[in-house]
Amino acid sequence: xxxxxxxDHGGYELKEEIRKHLEEQNIEVLDLGTNSPDSVDxxxxxxxxxxxxxxxxxxxxxxxxxTGLGISIAANKVPGIRAAVCTETFSARMSRxxxxxxxxxxxxxxTGPGLALEIVDVFLNxxxxxxxxxxxxxxxxxxxxxxxx
Numbered sequence: 291x292x293x294x295x296x297x298d299h300g301g302y303e304l305k306e307e308i309r310k311h312l313e314e315q316n317i318e319v320l321d322l323g324t325n326s327p328d329s330v331d332x333x334x335x336x337x338x339x340x341x342x343x344x345x346x347x348x349x350x351x352x353x354x355x356x357t358g359l360g361i362s363i364a365a366n367k368v369p370g371i372r373a374a375v376c377t378e379t380f381s382a383r384m385s386r387x388x389x390x391x392x393x394x395x396x397x398x399x400x401t402g403p404g405l406a407l408e409i410v411d412v413f414l415n416x417x418x419x420x421x422x423x424x425x426x427x428x429x430x431x432x433x434x435x436x437x438x439x
Contacts, residue, residue, distance in 0.1 A: 292317075293350050294350070295351070296338050297324055297353065302398070336364030340368030354396045361395055374394060382410075394409070
């Protein structure tokens, strides 16, 4: 599995913790920045991770900003991306099982590293359950493509 990572300055430190955690598990990482705590614009990094997934450069992504909200909104503008902000493990599991989320969004200023790494592990290790949930993902794709259902 290859995981794309991206963060702004508010998520830089947590992104680095996540990168190390993934590498320790021999998970291939595509680090798309930022590479310092200097102020940057989160939409660039949300887009970069979304684009990497859509172009097949990574299977899943993790994005981090101060709250996870702004960068998830940016990532969700990329066609086919389903980015989910998760603040605990139950939502991380459901985002994968029911919503087939392909990007996890976290808040570097609101979620500590211990909990964040637990959320990451649950997200990466939970498969999509399909079935009726697959129909719902298809409806989301229709909205994205046609602007209606």
